[in-house]
Amino acid sequence: MKKQIYDAKNGMSYTLHGDYYLPDLVLNEEEPTYGKYGMLRKQFLKEHKSARYQYLLLTGKLNEHLNQTDQEAREQVEMLMKQMAEKQDVTEELKAQDQMKCVRLMNNIKASAEEIVLKNMIYM
Template identity: 75%
Template sequence: MEKHIYDEKNGLSYTLCGNYYLPDLVLNEEEPTYGKYGMLRKQFLKEHRPIRYQNLLLSGKLTAHLNQIDQEATEQVEVLMKQMVEKQGVNENLKRQDQMRWVRLMNNVKASAEEIVMREIIYV
């Protein structure tokens, strides 16, 4: 039996291991550049969408997917925070007058924006 074979039908090469031919698969290990939302998406996919996670991983598209999700989520959080801050009247004047109230409101705005993004982008 040959040590290495190539299958024209599927375009894969195989190596003989014992009595079996195993496909020569190589995992493309890109350096992950995604942030918080990319990591949350990865964890969600692993736990709740394992088939999709495996497909992305084996096709080499996982890192690109996580980077895209991270970028979209970050941009959406920023947009939502700006909108909420304007609507609630949180401004620099309030920051000078009552810092603790300003911090409380900003923390609430950020938590609300992140919750919306988690529900609409990360956990789908």
């Protein structure tokens, strides 16, 4: 039996240890750069999509996936907040006239935008 083999189907190499071929896995020690949405996505994958999580982890694509998801989610939240603020007439004039009302509206807008993004991007 060969000491090492390569499986072209999954792109992994294996080394013979006793009677078994074990995958040659290398832990990537990259510092994660993702934020809130990346962490939420990681937790969701771990708990509800464990096969996908394991695949991303073993292929070394987990951090890339989490960084991309985090970036896209932040951009989506910003865009939704801007659109919602325009529809609800939250302007600098309102901010000058009634600051507390403006803060309340913006907090509600942010919560709504985050809820939409979480449902459509993170928890799917």
